[in-house]
Amino acid sequence: MMNALTNATSNSASSMLQMKLLGQLPDILQAPLSSFEISLAYIIGGAVRGTVNGLLILLVGMSLADMTIAEPTTTILFIIIVSWAFSSIGLLLGQLAESWDQLATMQNFILTPLSFLGGIFYSIKMLPEWAQVASQYNPIYYMINGLRYTILNTSDSDPLTNLSVAIVLTIGFTLGAIMLMENGKK
Numbered sequence: 001m002m003n004a005l006t007n008a009t010s011n012s013a014s015s016m017l018q019m020k021l022l023g024q025l026p027d028i029l030q031a032p033l034s035s036f037e038i039s040l041a042y043i044i045g046g047a048v049r050g051t052v053n054g055l056l057i058l059l060v061g062m063s064l065a066d067m068t069i070a071e072p073t074t075t076i077l078f079i080i081i082v083s084w085a086f087s088s089i090g091l092l093l094g095q096l097a098e099s100w101d102q103l104a105t106m107q108n109f110i111l112t113p114l115s116f117l118g119g120i121f122y123s124i125k126m127l128p129e130w131a132q133v134a135s136q137y138n139p140i141y142y143m144i145n146g147l148r149y150t151i152l153n154t155s156d157s158d159p160l161t162n163l164s165v166a167i168v169l170t171i172g173f174t175l176g177a178i179m180l181m182e183n184g185k186k
Contacts, residue, residue, distance in 0.1 A: 008050025
């Protein structure tokens with residue numbers, strides 16, 4: 001999960017920021033492509049990178065640990081959904097950032113803590129009661145638990161809720177990235 005979301009975010013964010021800093025973004029914006037199509041190109045690129053990396057790490061883990069996956073098809077679907085969501089977040093961050101330092105700040109002080117506090121390396125049931133309640137307001141928590149359920153068949157929250165929240169967030173982040181691209185302020 002961590003590998004998929006990091007790669008998906010980094011791909012679209014760094015691609016967008018690099019184009020901005022090199023002054024190449026106006027060239028793309030003058031092409032006969034809509035903002036929607038340009039946004040989808042960045043998002044799909046990041047989602048593919050995140051998905052491929054996530055699946056490769058999963059295959060390596062399965063071969064080294066003799067691990068079986070509870071629901072393989074749903075696991076792949078969840079990795080795709082999470083990669084798409086974080087690729088959209090990456091495009092948003094890439095559009096908002098003015099420098100590499102700003103991009104790193106957003107990733108290091110927003111995304112990474114949300115990932116760690118979402119229970120990516122532990123079950124939130126190990127936390128004090130107040131921290132368990134706080135974790136349930138973290139949107140990444142549901143993506144993490146959704147993937148955990150598809151692989152291990154155990155989750156800290158309802159699997160249908162995990163999937164629903166992941167899909168709603170993915171749609172929201174995608175629409176946000178497309179609208180910011182259409183707005184063109186950054």
